[in-house]
Amino acid sequence: MASFQALLKQVLHLQESPHRTALAFAVGCGIAFCPLYGFHMVLVGFCTWAFRLNFVALLAGALINNPWTIVPTLGATYWTGAILLGRSDTPTFDWGELGFSAIYDQVIPYAVPFALGGVVLSLIAGILSYPLALYVITKHRQTAARPAEPLPPAKPLR
Numbered sequence: 001m002a003s004f005q006a007l008l009k010q011v012l013h014l015q016e017s018p019h020r021t022a023l024a025f026a027v028g029c030g031i032a033f034c035p036l037y038g039f040h041m042v043l044v045g046f047c048t049w050a051f052r053l054n055f056v057a058l059l060a061g062a063l064i065n066n067p068w069t070i071v072p073t074l075g076a077t078y079w080t081g082a083i084l085l086g087r088s089d090t091p092t093f094d095w096g097e098l099g100f101s102a103i104y105d106q107v108i109p110y111a112v113p114f115a116l117g118g119v120v121l122s123l124i125a126g127i128l129s130y131p132l133a134l135y136v137i138t139k140h141r142q143t144a145a146r147p148a149e150p151l152p153p154a155k156p157l158r
Helices: 002-012 018-032 040-051 055-062 070-085 100-145
Strands: none
Touching: 002 055, 018 040, 018 055, 018 100, 040 055, 070 100
16 A cells, blocks of 8 residues: 555645646556456557557556456446446356357347446446546645644744
8 A cells, every 4th residue: 555655645746736646547447447448558558659648647546446346347337348338247157168169159248238337327437537546636735835833843842
């Protein structure tokens, strides 16, 4: 957890405008819910290069999806897509058939709801995280910019 706190402190003290930092964080949050699993870090690198956004802020947003949150994220992604498509079936998996073609045949029917849910949640995450990140970064920088209150005078030793 200490490394995430250090990353957050770096994001809050960047030498760019709060708008640009919040935008980079929001794009990272959108990447976190992107259905292209395995390519999230590639997308972070591409967005850093293509849009000249801050890598640290993008990475902080993308790391919302991590080993501890991946199961709820995958569930929410599929559920959102299934609701939007009007599907009520729940995914099943036959563990007796673990060959490549059997896994492919079992997973492919759920790919469309998963992809749709991922795109929708990416857009929602990006849209909601921008104003929140902008507010937090702006308030933090205002607090950090205030001069510290002077210390009381030292009591003389007798």
